[in-house]
Amino acid sequence: MLTRRIIPCLDVRDGKVVKGVRFQSLREIADPAERAFLYQQQGADEITMLDISATPQGRATAIETVARLRNCLSIPLTVGGGVRTIDDVARLLDAGADKVAINTQATREPALIEQCSRRFGAQCVVIAIDAKRQDEHWGVVVRSGQSLTPLDACDWARQVQQLGAGEILLTSWDRDGTRSGYDLELIAAVSSAVTIPVIASGGAAGPDHLIDALRAGADAVLAASIFHDGQFTVADIKRDLAQSNVEVRL
Amino acid sequence: MNAPTTISIIRTGSANLASVIAAARRLGLEPALIDDADRVERDPWVVLPGVGAFGAAMQTLRQHGIDDALRRRVQHERPLLAICLGLQLLATASEESPGVAGLGLIDAVAERFTSAPRVPHMGWNTIKPTRSARVLRAGCFYYANSYRLARIPADWEGALSTYGETFVAALERGPILACQFHPELSGEAGHQLLARWITARTAVECAPC
Incomplete structure (x- = not known):
C-alpha cells in the first residue's frame, strides 16, 4: 500500500530557513541542515527546500546548502526556486537533489519541462x-506571486503532465502562510485534472487540515510553519493521520 | 575480517549519484565512481544506479562495454546492487524504449503500470518478501517509478509491493540484489537492507573452511 507523504518545507534565503505570509514578511528561524535532519528523525517522508534568495551569491549558497542537506538526509530531497535552465537542474541534481521543482520559467518556456524530463526522467x-x-477559476501566479499569468491552473496542470512532469507541487497563493487550511476545492480540481501525483501546499495549521487535503485528493501534503514553530512534530501529525485511517509510514 | 572499504558506483550518465554516495558513506564504505568495464566486472562491490530512460542508459552501458562486464559479473555471482532503473536494465527489454535490448539477466520485460491510480508511483510503499529471501525484509521503502516487472522470475527470490496491481519490489539471488525502490532514500529501512547485503556476503566469504 502506497502511504501518504508528509513533506516539511524549508524556505531558504542566504543559507537560513525563513518563513513568510503570502510569500512576504520573512523572518529567519534556523539552520536548514539541522532542521531537515530533525524532521527526518521525526518521520518526514521527504524534504522540500525552496531557495528564495534573489542574488547570484544567494544562489551559490543554495547549492552548498543542498549538498549539506544531502549529506545528513537518507530520505528524498526536492529543491526549487530560481531554476531557469537545464544546467540549473543538472547543478542541483549533482549537488544532491533527487527532484527539482520548476515554477516561473516553466510558464515562460514550457519546452524546458520536456527537455528535463527526457534528460533526467x-x-x-x-x-x-x-x-x-x-x-470562476484559479489563475497561475509567478515570480513569487508578483505576476498573474493568463494560465488556468487546471489547464496548466494538464499541460505540464503532457510535457513530461512527474509531479505537481500545488500551492494556494491565497492560503499560503495564513493557517486557514488548504484550498480543498483547488486540490480537488487539479488532482482530478491530472494522473501524476499532486502535493498540496499552503494554509496548514494542524493535523485536520492535512487530513482534509488528503481526502480532497492530494497524494502528499507539504507544510512549513506548523513544523517550524514546534507546535506539532511530524510524528504528532502522523499519529493523528493514522488514527483517522490515513495510511502513513510510522 | 573487516568489510571491504570501497564500493564502486557505475556512472550511467544522467543518474544523480549524490544520494547513493551519501548512503555508501553511512555504511562506512568509500564510494568510487567507475566506468571502466574491467572494474565493473571485478571490483568487490558494484552498484548499478538508475535514473533516466531505459534506452539512453543501455546505450551508455554498451558504449563502455559495461553491458558484457555486468553479464560476466552476474554469471560469476559477484556482489551487485541494482537500483530502480538498474533493476529494469537487468531484464530483456522495457516498454519505455521499444526495440532496445536490456542485459537479459532476468527473463522478464519491464512494463508501464496498467492499473495504478497515479503514475509515476511516487512515495513510500510496503514490501512483502518471499519466504526464502535472505536480505530482504518487510518494511516501507521509497519509490519513484513508472515501469515495473510484474512477477518474480522462477530462479529468483524477492519481494512484492502493491499499487493498484502487484509488482516486483526487489529481487535477490546470492550476492545480487536488485531493488525497484531506492534503498539509498529509504531512511533506516534502506540503510539496514544495504547493511545486510554487505554483511551477508562478507560472512559467506569469511566462513571458516
Missing part, C-alpha cells in the same frame, strides 16, 4: 504551480 521533474483564486 519524469520522476525528477516537479512543476510548482502557485494558484490564485479568480472569479
Whole structure:
C-alpha cells in the first residue's frame, strides 16, 4: 500500500530557513541542515527546500546548502526556486537533489519541462504551480506571486503532465502562510485534472487540515510553519493521520 | 575480517549519484565512481544506479562495454546492487524504449503500470518478501517509478509491493540484489537492507573452511 507523504518545507534565503505570509514578511528561524535532519528523525517522508534568495551569491549558497542537506538526509530531497535552465537542474541534481521543482520559467518556456524530463526522467521533474483564486477559476501566479499569468491552473496542470512532469507541487497563493487550511476545492480540481501525483501546499495549521487535503485528493501534503514553530512534530501529525485511517509510514 | 572499504558506483550518465554516495558513506564504505568495464566486472562491490530512460542508459552501458562486464559479473555471482532503473536494465527489454535490448539477466520485460491510480508511483510503499529471501525484509521503502516487472522470475527470490496491481519490489539471488525502490532514500529501512547485503556476503566469504 502506497502511504501518504508528509513533506516539511524549508524556505531558504542566504543559507537560513525563513518563513513568510503570502510569500512576504520573512523572518529567519534556523539552520536548514539541522532542521531537515530533525524532521527526518521525526518521520518526514521527504524534504522540500525552496531557495528564495534573489542574488547570484544567494544562489551559490543554495547549492552548498543542498549538498549539506544531502549529506545528513537518507530520505528524498526536492529543491526549487530560481531554476531557469537545464544546467540549473543538472547543478542541483549533482549537488544532491533527487527532484527539482520548476515554477516561473516553466510558464515562460514550457519546452524546458520536456527537455528535463527526457534528460533526467519524469520522476525528477516537479512543476510548482502557485494558484490564485479568480472569479470562476484559479489563475497561475509567478515570480513569487508578483505576476498573474493568463494560465488556468487546471489547464496548466494538464499541460505540464503532457510535457513530461512527474509531479505537481500545488500551492494556494491565497492560503499560503495564513493557517486557514488548504484550498480543498483547488486540490480537488487539479488532482482530478491530472494522473501524476499532486502535493498540496499552503494554509496548514494542524493535523485536520492535512487530513482534509488528503481526502480532497492530494497524494502528499507539504507544510512549513506548523513544523517550524514546534507546535506539532511530524510524528504528532502522523499519529493523528493514522488514527483517522490515513495510511502513513510510522 | 573487516568489510571491504570501497564500493564502486557505475556512472550511467544522467543518474544523480549524490544520494547513493551519501548512503555508501553511512555504511562506512568509500564510494568510487567507475566506468571502466574491467572494474565493473571485478571490483568487490558494484552498484548499478538508475535514473533516466531505459534506452539512453543501455546505450551508455554498451558504449563502455559495461553491458558484457555486468553479464560476466552476474554469471560469476559477484556482489551487485541494482537500483530502480538498474533493476529494469537487468531484464530483456522495457516498454519505455521499444526495440532496445536490456542485459537479459532476468527473463522478464519491464512494463508501464496498467492499473495504478497515479503514475509515476511516487512515495513510500510496503514490501512483502518471499519466504526464502535472505536480505530482504518487510518494511516501507521509497519509490519513484513508472515501469515495473510484474512477477518474480522462477530462479529468483524477492519481494512484492502493491499499487493498484502487484509488482516486483526487489529481487535477490546470492550476492545480487536488485531493488525497484531506492534503498539509498529509504531512511533506516534502506540503510539496514544495504547493511545486510554487505554483511551477508562478507560472512559467506569469511566462513571458516
